[in-house]
Amino acid sequence: MKIRRESLVNLLNKYAIFVVLIIMAFAMTLTTKDFLTVQNLINLFSSESSRGLLAVGVGLVIIAGGIDLSVGAIMALTSVITASLVQQSTYSNRLWVELPFISTFFAILVGLACGAMVGVVNGVIIAYTKTPPFITTLGTMLIVKGLALVYTNAYPVPMLRDDFKIIGQGKILLIPYIVIVFIFILVIAWVLLNYTRWGKNLYAIGGNELAARVAGVNVEKNLIAVYIWSGCLAAISGILLTAKSGSGIGTLGDKYEFDAIAAAIVGGLSFSGGIGRISGIFAGIFILGILNNGLLLMNVSPYLQQIIKGVIIITAVVVDMRKHKRRD
Amino acid sequence: MNEYIMEMRNINKEFPGVKALNNVTFKLRPGTVHALVGENGAGKSTLMRCLIGINSLDSGEIVLDNQIIKIPSTHFALIHGIAMIHQELSPVSDRSVMENIWLGREPLMVSFFVDHSKMYRNTKELLNELSIDLDPKEKMANLTVAKMQMVEIAKAISFKARILIMDEPTSALTGTEVKHLFDIIKKLKNNGVGIIYISHKMEEIFEIADEVTILRDGQYISTDKTKDLTINEIITRMVGRQLSDMFPKIQCKIGETVMKVENLSSGKAFSNISFELHKGEILGICGLVGAGRTELVETIFGLRRKTNGTIWIDGREAKIDNPIQATRHGLGFLTEDRRRTGIIPVLSIFHNMLIAAIRKYSNGLGFIKIKPANKMIFTYMSKLRIKATSTKVLIQNLSGGNQQKVLVARWLLTDTKILMLDEPTRGIDVGSKAEIYSIITSLANEGKSIIIVSSEMPEIIGMCDRVIVMRQGKMTGLMNRNELNQEVLMYYATINTQNDLVSRDIN
Numbered sequence: 065m066k067i068r069r070e071s072l073v074n075l076l077n078k079y080a081i082f083v084v085l086i087i088m089a090f091a092m093t094l095t096t097k098d099f100l101t102v103q104n105l106i107n108l109f110s111s112e113s114s115r116g117l118l119a120v121g122v123g124l125v126i127i128a129g130g131i132d133l134s135v136g137a138i139m140a141l142t143s144v145i146t147a148s149l150v151q152q153s154t155y156s157n158r159l160w161v162e163l164p165f166i167s168t169f170f171a172i173l174v175g176l177a178c179g180a181m182v183g184v185v186n187g188v189i190i191a192y193t194k195t196p197p198f199i200t201t202l203g204t205m206l207i208v209k210g211l212a213l214v215y216t217n218a219y220p221v222p223m224l225r226d227d228f229k230i231i232g233q234g235k236i237l238l239i240p241y242i243v244i245v246f247i248f249i250l251v252i253a254w255v256l257l258n259y260t261r262w263g264k265n266l267y268a269i270g271g272n273e274l275a276a277r278v279a280g281v282n283v284e285k286n287l288i289a290v291y292i293w294s295g296c297l298a299a300i301s302g303i304l305l306t307a308k309s310g311s312g313i314g315t316l317g318d319k320y321e322f323d324a325i326a327a328a329i330v331g332g333l334s335f336s337g338g339i340g341r342i343s344g345i346f347a348g349i350f351i352l353g354i355l356n357n358g359l360l361l362m363n364v365s366p367y368l369q370q371i372i373k374g375v376i377i378i379t380a381v382v383v384d385m386r387k388h389k390r391r392d
Numbered sequence: 393m394n395e396y397i398m399e400m401r402n403i404n405k406e407f408p409g410v411k412a413l414n415n416v417t418f419k420l421r422p423g424t425v426h427a428l429v430g431e432n433g434a435g436k437s438t439l440m441r442c443l444i445g446i447n448s449l450d451s452g453e454i455v456l457d458n459q460i461i462k463i464p465s466t467h468f469a470l471i472h473g474i475a476m477i478h479q480e481l482s483p484v485s486d487r488s489v490m491e492n493i494w495l496g497r498e499p500l501m502v503s504f505f506v507d508h509s510k511m512y513r514n515t516k517e518l519l520n521e522l523s524i525d526l527d528p529k530e531k532m533a534n535l536t537v538a539k540m541q542m543v544e545i546a547k548a549i550s551f552k553a554r555i556l557i558m559d560e561p562t563s564a565l566t567g568t569e570v571k572h573l574f575d576i577i578k579k580l581k582n583n584g585v586g587i588i589y590i591s592h593k594m595e596e597i598f599e600i601a602d603e604v605t606i607l608r609d610g611q612y613i614s615t616d617k618t619k620d621l622t623i624n625e626i627i628t629r630m631v632g633r634q635l636s637d638m639f640p641k642i643q644c645k646i647g648e649t650v651m652k653v654e655n656l657s658s659g660k661a662f663s664n665i666s667f668e669l670h671k672g673e674i675l676g677i678c679g680l681v682g683a684g685r686t687e688l689v690e691t692i693f694g695l696r697r698k699t700n701g702t703i704w705i706d707g708r709e710a711k712i713d714n715p716i717q718a719t720r721h722g723l724g725f726l727t728e729d730r731r732r733t734g735i736i737p738v739l740s741i742f743h744n745m746l747i748a749a750i751r752k753y754s755n756g757l758g759f760i761k762i763k764p765a766n767k768m769i770f771t772y773m774s775k776l777r778i779k780a781t782s783t784k785v786l787i788q789n790l791s792g793g794n795q796q797k798v799l800v801a802r803w804l805l806t807d808t809k810i811l812m813l814d815e816p817t818r819g820i821d822v823g824s825k826a827e828i829y830s831i832i833t834s835l836a837n838e839g840k841s842i843i844i845v846s847s848e849m850p851e852i853i854g855m856c857d858r859v860i861v862m863r864q865g866k867m868t869g870l871m872n873r874n875e876l877n878q879e880v881l882m883y884y885a886t887i888n889t890q891n892d893l894v895s896r897d898i899n
Contacts, residue, residue, distance in 0.1 A: 259759050259760055259762070260754070260757075260758045260759050260760060261750050261751070261754045261758045261759075261760060262758055264743060264746065264747065264750055264760065265747075265750065267736075267739055267743065268736050268739065268743070268747045271736035271737065271738045271739050272733075272735065272736040272737065274732060274733045275732075275733050275734055275735060275736050275747075276736065276747065277695075277714075277715055278693075278695065278715055278725060278727055278733050278734075279715070279719075279747045279748040279802065280715050280716050280718070280719035280748050281716075281747065281750075282716050334738070338736065338737075338738040338739060339738050
């Protein structure tokens, strides 16, 4: 067999998603005068960061051959729980009137622990009972959503302390903390996926769980870890968004899981597992983000926006299926 | 009038990075069996895929009944009488034999309702014609692989197939099943069907084939009458060089006991198996399909629950309930079903090779030591002559033989002391087979202990120091190398012993 150079078509295929991203950015710059402004770009980044965190969380789950529908609900639960710990002591309608002072740091830890715990529940059920991840996380999604509403009686948890709100509202040189956290997590996820045992194991489990098991991969442990990862990122996103908005909301992150999954799929992750890159997830988030942002700037009706998004998601997957079509 | 039923002329086919077929010509006469041979990756499968419309041609022509035709789909091929029995069958397991045969073209009543009684009669007729003894209403899932294959053949014939392609049809069959298959093939031959027979088994080719076409590296090499050829000629043309010795067995020093298995049982699959495995020893486990050989090694590796018995490794009792514990005890296991439990199709060669040895090639924090891993993987790529442009190539793009080599390398990367190989050369061409044998021998020479499960007698006889024979879940014989011959092995594999044979102590 003779070896040929990678053809232009192959290269285009490989980086198609970035080409699309760049073309979209160009198109938006040309058609709207507000797109390429510092303020708009910062807005774009900070609004996509919260969804982006979810997408990076769910993305790893999808690579391992699973799915996590509970991430939006986790945002809501961490939002109300964390918020209830950092309400101003002068506010008389506090959720816990008797609550002593709790440091912001500890409150964040509690929030993270909530996310991690839902992750453990998801992971254990999926790994040990072999319940399909879709069903399991659909169930936990409902439970966790319910918990968030039960906890607050569906009232918001307002009047949060300034030292908490700063983590969502503060910025370094115009760049909000939330964007920095998102980029930091992207880098971590990239390192984990490409340079660690865990990352390699996730790909293997997603690619062929039985083969991975025979090769001595601890499938259960790795799966539980990936659902914890996804739960924690949802919690981080929930905490940051709560701090940004200044109050805990029991319906925060509603339907965010679909945006996150959509971004991951547009970014080239395969639902059957084993395929996907962090750069793809990044591109997926911003393709949908620029679309949102641009259509808004162009005053396109929100209903039409939904239709356009749906078409884009399906198109992305159809194109991707062709790309991954096996040689035989 | 043309003497050929079908001709493929100057076929070219290129995949990204690979010239799969280079000006290949293949001609089939009616009423003959035409063997198509070549190493894995030689282009046999691609050629056949072009013929049944899975792959399109880059150039060249296919002539059927003196007419040049284009075959755009498998359906088109089928209605023109070209059918293929694939190596890996994929029946609709939960439905009956007849429903599988008439799938998508069920006989109808009032053009809408399925006419089950007519379907039954048609199926019965079809099966009788081929002397296949089978109830049309039997569920596919209950059939043996051999029977499923026969259903596939019946299905092909129901399409009035005049050209039947068989890809390694005997790889999962026992001796008597092979004989039955050959009877059916002869019957089809007499009816004027042209059969393209792909196989690596030379004895079969000499038994059944009238003509042999040899491919190598996507090139057409030769077509001859089988009677004008010898096995050595075929092999030499396939690999393009002389193969000195198929089984390069080195008599290496056999050391102390490494593993001891005592009264091992797993439900109904097998019971009371006891043996010892020594350092540097190659132990064969043979028997017919269904004897419990695979189940035995699966149980040792912790993939199957043991219901009784003990495994001792290095003199200590080893608790092995899952593959993780097995690998910790220095066991490695190459499974029989490459696609299902072996390869991870969407990942690279690098990733597929590394996965079992990932602990060895990562540091305490879990970071992969890319450089040393890459170096070893590259070494094994060239040592096992894995044909690929780089370690980044996805394993699904390799031929079956090359995939198997990657999987062997997967376990060679680990610090495995005991390597269990279940049908290590299934579906692998002669050249790679010899290479894998020489690797196995050199591993034993390095002091590793090897268990080979195989249904190929020459492999067992050529490679093993001792052999366990199993029949219906019981151990019926244990023999030393100097006692081995095909007849003895067959005898123990088929005899009906009332009580377990007491294994002879060989030390």
